[in-house]
Amino acid sequence: MRKDTPSGYVTVKMVAPRAPLRLAAGGAKAWRPLLQLLTEHFYDVEALRERWLQKRLRKVHQENRCFTALEERYGPDVAGAAFVLKQGGAVKFQDQEWIRPNKQGRFSLEFLKFQNVPVEAVDASGCAINYHGLGSLLPLKELRSLWLRHCPHVDDWCLSRLHPLAGSLQELSLAGCPRISERGLACLHHLQSLCWLDISDLPAVSNPGLTRILVEEMLPSCQVLGADWAQGLSLGPEQQPGDTASPSPA
Numbered sequence: 001m002r003k004d005t006p007s008g009y010v011t012v013k014m015v016a017p018r019a020p021l022r023l024a025a026g027g028a029k030a031w032r033p034l035l036q037l038l039t040e041h042f043y044d045v046e047a048l049r050e051r052w053l054q055k056r057l058r059k060v061h062q063e064n065r066c067f068t069a070l071e072e073r074y075g076p077d078v079a080g081a082a083f084v085l086k087q088g089g090a091v092k093f094q095d096q097e098w099i100r101p102n103k104q105g106r107f108s109l110e111f112l113k114f115q116n117v118p119v120e121a122v123d124a125s126g127c128a129i130n131y132h133g134l135g136s137l138l139p140l141k142e143l144r145s146l147w148l149r150h151c152p153h154v155d156d157w158c159l160s161r162l163h164p165l166a167g168s169l170q171e172l173s174l175a176g177c178p179r180i181s182e183r184g185l186a187c188l189h190h191l192q193s194l195c196w197l198d199i200s201d202l203p204a205v206s207n208p209g210l211t212r213i214l215v216e217e218m219l220p221s222c223q224v225l226g227a228d229w230a231q232g233l234s235l236g237p238e239q240q241p242g243d244t245a246s247p248s249p250a
Contacts, residue, residue, distance in 0.1 A: 063087060064133030074115040076139035081111055083136040084122050087129060092121040094142070118142035125149035125173075131157050138164045145169075149198075150176035156184030163190040173198040175225075180204055182211050189218045199226040 063086070071079035081091040081099070085107045090100040093114045098121075101107040119140050130153035137143065143165055148154050154177045162169070169191055174180055181204040188194070197219065205211050208227030216224050 061132070063128050064130050066132075066136050071139075074112055077117065077119045078112055078115050080122075080136050080140050081114075081119055083133065084124055084127070085111075087124065087127040087133075089122065089124040089127050089129075091119055091123075093117045094120045098123075121145040123147040124151065127151055128153055130154070131161065134158055134161050138162075140165070140168075142168050145171040147171075147173040148177060149173050152178060155179035156181055156187070159184040160187045162188070166190045166193060169193055171196045174202065175199070176201045178203055182206070182214075185211060185215055186218070188215070192219065192221070194219055194222040197222050197224050199224065202226075 067079040067082050070082055077093070081093070084091050085099065085101055088101055088105060090098050091111070092098045093111065094117055096114065096117065099107060099111055120142055121144060122137060122140070125147050126149065129148070129151055137146070138161065146165070146169060154174070156179070159174075159180065162172075170193055172188075172191070172194060174185075175198045180199075180202050185199060185205075188197070197215070199205075199212065199215065202208070212224055212226050212228075215226075216222070
């Protein structure tokens with residue numbers, strides 16, 4: 001287009017307007033097949049996830065079954081030892097060496113001859129033991145040490161089952177168990193024979209410092225390992241982290 005001006009002719013270039021709506025519509029059309037595919041198969045993915053969860057639960061239930069026939073033939077200590085070893089843990093019979101499975105999960109059956117020897121220590125750290133599986137350990141009347149470190153299925157309900165071991169249990173480790181809270185630790189008041197307890201690294205405990213204080217009061221004869229007593233406690237403005245507390249007056 002040409003336009004007259006005082007200085008002569010000036011050429012003006014006309015630019016066609018953009019069409020963002022058509023581009024947006026085209027983008028939506030491009031995404032539509034993918035969105036339709038996700039919509040159509042959403043319930044299929046949910047069904048697969050549900051089946052996977054059910055399969056995991058069945059596996060955990062299978063791993064926590066009791067060795068009833070073995071207990072009837074060899075007694076509760078041998079049956080309890082078999083249960084722990086099958087889960088990948090370790091056991092120690094009185095005056096004997098520790099028995100552990102190898103890297104392939106296999107173990108010797110020589111412990112069957114210890115049917116008259118009590119189990120005095122169990123290390124089930126990292127095992128899939130749950131509420132039902134603990135039933136295999138409760139008949140161990142002379143069990144002195146029990147390690148349940150980083151057991152994913154040990155929860156507050158599990159701790160409520162430990163009272164049958166009150167007469168013998170002296171050492172207990174619950175370190176790193178993600179499902180244990182203050183409520184479960186309160187159930188340990190039955191275990192007055194405990195002289196050593198590890199409650200460190202419990203993510204479900206909201207106030208580790210206060211919880212440790214309460215556990216120490218509940219079990220006065222027990223050495224409690226865990227968080228520092230001040231962890232999780234609210235500090236006053238005069239005692240913020242990094243500040244040095246002023247000495248108390250004489």
